[in-house]
Every structure is written in structure tokens, then in C-alpha cells.
Amino acid sequence: MFLFGLFAVVADVRATSVAAAADLKFALGAIVAGYEKETGRKVVLAFGSSGNFARQIPQGAPFDLFMSADEEYIFRLAEQGLLRDQGRLYAIGRIALLVPNGSPLAVDGQLLGLAAALADGRLQRLAIANPQHAPYGRAARAALEHAGLWQSLQGKLVLGENVAQAAQFALSGSAQGGIVAWSLVKAPELASLGVAALIPENWHPPLRQRMALTRRAGEDASRFYDYLQQPAARAVFERYGFSLPAR
Template sequence: MPLLLISKGVFAADDVPAIAAASSIKFALDEVAQQFKADTGRKVRITYGSSGNFVAQIKHGAPFELFLSADERYTQQLSQAGKAQGNGVIYAVGKLALAAPKNSPLVLDGDLNGLKQLIKNQQLKRFAIANPDHAPYGERAKEVLQNLGLWDTIQTQLIFGENVSQAAQFTLSGSTQGGLVALSLASAARFKARAHYVVMPQSLYSPLNQRMVLTLKAGQTASEFYRYIQTDKAQQTFAEYGFGKVVN
């Protein structure tokens, strides 16, 4: 999609929309928002958190004008509830990574053999994932652990982050020996300086099609930002943070 050319100063000065976004896209979306401001002169105000929690907030009247989910199932819930403008579009495809602090005894591999070995040797103390009850990356981490036969045996060592960003913080801080987190966070420079990671095979979990929708409260700037995220320039930024190619 070609880059939109938007004239600066066209919108009302007080049109700074509240945006709800999955925490997995923080580094990428912050950069896209800066590009949007440079190209259009317009600003957005972004709140990051878990997709499931945002759905509940928007249903109860939260003033968000655009919702970028980590899993399209959550935007579909808003559409079905009549709280969104149509079905929206997929803006990114998420990926999982296994990460560990550089001083961790956990050996990283896509089959989690290193994790299995730590469990077998009773050396695993804490392992982080996002809460699978309302965070899509937590749901997919649970799928990986189930598919590799580890879910039941790792229960007492699991530490749940409220969202995948918090799970990544637990992993980065050294309070755990590792975690399953978003590749987009694990591959960021500030994370790589303190931790290692490997990309998990996508065959181990359901696709993370990250969809966005405009809410019924959306104004002009939110609508322009929604279109801007779909441009080649913004999509290249998402790709640089490890997101997969979008096919709508």
C-alpha cells in the first residue's frame, strides 16, 4: 500500500485519540506513532495491555477510538457486540520466542529440550508466560507447553505476567530462568543486551493474526492512524520487529 500523504494541520488541535494496543507491539507501534507524527503532525495516545482486558473495557464504555489486538478473536468479540466499525484488518502476524537471561542455566532450543532437562533435574525454579486467561501470547505459550507435554509438569514453576510485556520483564530481570514471550519484545535491542532468545516453531501454536478495529468513538485522527498502520512504511517497521507478513 502506498504511503498516505496527509497534510499537516488539517485536524482539530485537540484530536489526540486514545488507542488501546496489545503490549506485544509496544516497541514497533511506538516507532510507527513517531513516524505518523513526523509525517502528519498528528499525535495519538497509546495505552498498552492485554487484549482480553481491553475488550471488557471497551464494552463498558472506555474512550478508546482504535483497538489493536494480539489475536483477532478479541476484535471479533467487539464486532459481534456492535462496539466496532466492521471487522477491521490484520496489521501483523505475531511470533513466539523462548528467552532466558544470559546467566540462566536454561539451554534454548525450539523443542524445549533444555527446559525439559531442567525440569527433569529439578533445577527449574521459575518460568514466565503471559496469563493465558486473557493474553493471546499466554494462550499460545500454553499451547506450546501442552503440545510438548510440559504443561502439567511445569505448573508449580510458572509465573504469569498480566500481559506479555510483563512476562518479558520477568524474563529479562532474572527473576525467572526463562520464558515464552513475544518475538517482537525479545528481539528488541534493550532485551537482547541482557537475554538470549530463539524463535519457536509456528507449528507448535495457533496463528497469532493480530487484527485492529476502529471503535464507534473513532474520530478523524484515529481513522487516519488506522490507515497509516497499513502503509508500506509502517508495515516495514513491524517486519523489523519480527512480525510476519500480513495477508488480508
């Protein structure tokens, strides 16, 4: 009896495991804090590049929910039968030029200061997420191509494994600035460390961020998935600079 009771308790308190795009680091942390306080249920967050998670899930990575920064990864996994369905669009992201306090770069969304610093030799390193597997890296590349700077920056780019690492590089001295997620710039933990400017949203493909439950997801994961679509969670996404899809 005791053993059966113990197994039942263990099963009941299994935490919901979430694979989350790195741009969600602060916003999702705030949402989970509210959810756990309200429900008493545990959520474990793993942050990284969406492309890497999209490779790990078919290999058996034990995630209940995938929150991707690029909806195409969700569509591909759903086609493979690895998700319950094609999920829901939960946010649309933006990118920004971020420079640390004391940087020689002038900050503007049109990247004119960046171009000037590149031309006169003041710019030595610029951080972005790796475009090969990070959606925010691809958006950064598209914006730099739009500004006519991509080719000139070859050899000066510092590539983060994900956009959160790119922001860390931009603020830590590893680079003189970076193109990162606006949601990270909006976080109080980073806001005092540098200055940022939004890059026009038509300079890059839209960052349509979609989430879906995996086949292993249970009742608790479904409950958290539903919570993410409710006003309290949507208000947090909005506070961190995301555009919200219609409900």
C-alpha cells in the first residue's frame, strides 16, 4: 500500500518541463513565478535556441511543452507526429540594437551609428545569435543585410549559441554591442546595463513565436499551456515588448 501511494504522489507532482526560446528568459520566468504561486504546481524551464530544441525533441528530449521563437519548427515537429497538434501562436518578437554603457557606438534603430563606427574603425565586435539555429540570429542577419552591413561585418561577428548569450556578449565586453531580442532589453536585469533601440520590424521576417504540447504532456502541462493564453500571462508578454496575437 505504501509503495503504491508513494508512486501516486510522485506521479502527481511531476514538474512540467518546458523547452523555451532564449528570448523568453525573463518574461517566462515572471509568468512561471505567478503560475506556481497561484496553483502550487511546478514548472521547470530550459532556455536555448529553438533550432537546437527542434533537433533534441525527435531524439527523445523529455519536454512537455515547446515554446519556439520560430513557428516553422513547431510545424515541422507536428508533421512528424511528435506534438499533439500545431499549437498556438503566443507572441511576435522584435529585435533591437543593444550597446553597453560606455560603448563607442551610437544607438539608433536605423543602424546609422553602427555603420559609421564600422566605417571609421571604432567597431571591432558585434554580437548576434547564431543564424544557423537561432531565429533571432536570422532576424539580425536580415536586418544587417537590409542596412547593407552584413558583408562588411564578416570577421567582426561574435555568435552566441542563442540570443540570451548574444546579449551577454554585448554587455560583458566581449563585443561593443549586439542585435538581440527586445524582450531581453526590456528586462529590469539588463535595462540599466546599456542602451537599446528598436530595429524596424519590416527589416526582417516576422518572429512568429508558437508553442505546442508534446506527445508526452500530461494534465499539468495542459493546464500551464492554457494559462499561457490567459490575460495574466499575456499581460507579461506585452510588458516585455512582445506583440500579441488575437485570441
